[in-house]
Amino acid sequence: MLTSELLETARTHMTPNYAPPPFVLDRGEGTYLWDQGGKKYLDFAGGIGVIAVGHNHPKVVAAIAQQAARFCHSSNLFYHEGYIRLCGRLASMCFGDRTFLTNSGTEAVEAALKVARRYFHARDEDRTQFVAAHNSFHGRTYGSLSVTGQPELHKGFGPMMPGITHVPFADIDALDKAVTAQTAAVIIEPILGNGGIKVPPAGYLEAVRDLCDDKGCLLIFDEVQSGIGRTGKWFAHQHEGVTPDILTAAKMLGGGLPLGAMITTDEIAAVLTEGSHASTYGGNPIACAASLATLDIIEEEGLLDHATTKGEELRVALGELVSKHTCALEVRGRGLMVGLVLDRPAKPIYRQCVIDGLLATVAGGTVLRLLPPLNVSSQEIAEAVAIIDRALNSLD
């Protein structure tokens, strides 16, 4: 179909909750995407931080094709190799020995909330409530939306799940007041993603861990965005040397295919007795094959270290824009999870970048968020920063 026909059909037949710019993507390679008109875009949106090793990495493509040729789906009534191997692999990457696979981040969060409640139910403790952060983002289904600390996303969808308290991010005193004898878990993003790329001060996550231990509730880290190498370690909490009780991952985990994970300890996982929770598609064989290939590439190509050095490069280059443009206030982030904070809504800058051939995202209203693939090159970083520089010129 012609682009113009597709855009017309999109306008009349898609639900209006998305408002993409007027072009249709056609193909991708590495850090680049092309639209149907042949225009090339540098992709620092990465499918919202999903594209871990670039578009169409040959090894990921081969893994997907090979699994598709064997079988596409089996449900979890039967074992398949990819699910088992991925659970083993995740156990080697973090504290948790047990994994439940899902299709998305929101489902991983739902599983985490359900497991936390059931853990206390099994111990005859009346703990069903949750404490989360203002401006947090945990997903769009009712449980995860309820813990999401952005009232505008709740608007018109209420009532939310009861028993949820929100406190300012990185405020340990507020958290201390909010956690009670009814709290099942505190759920926190170790780095606020959608809320505007905020890194808490050193020691905060450790203080949260201690607080949860003192008060007898569980700690959930939502690393859907910050996990799988985004910040230069497999998981962002590993920079701080603290471990949660339950961890969620998704986005880069599937290397472009829909896949999420709820990871926990042996002790906590034991409450998921046979039949207590399930997903028809979760841990689908093709998604698992793409994931295992992606994790292999991250290891073989040393992409955790690469994310650290390239992230530093990106932040330094953006820092120069901060000293040059009055509308640019600050650069935040860790590894390749980076935000450029503006003194005004970031949408116009985002739009100008897209026109000039750079895809990015907006977070927290005033932050231009950059989540490039972990194997992004110095030259691509320089190219992206030059486009942002030109876009900022239009505001000064």
Ligand SMILES: *Cc1c(COP(=O)(O)O)cnc(C)c1O
């Ligand atoms: C994206 C995101 C989610 C939701 O993931 P979906 O796959 O869109 O359901 C949950 N938590 C965090 C931290 C996220 O960034």
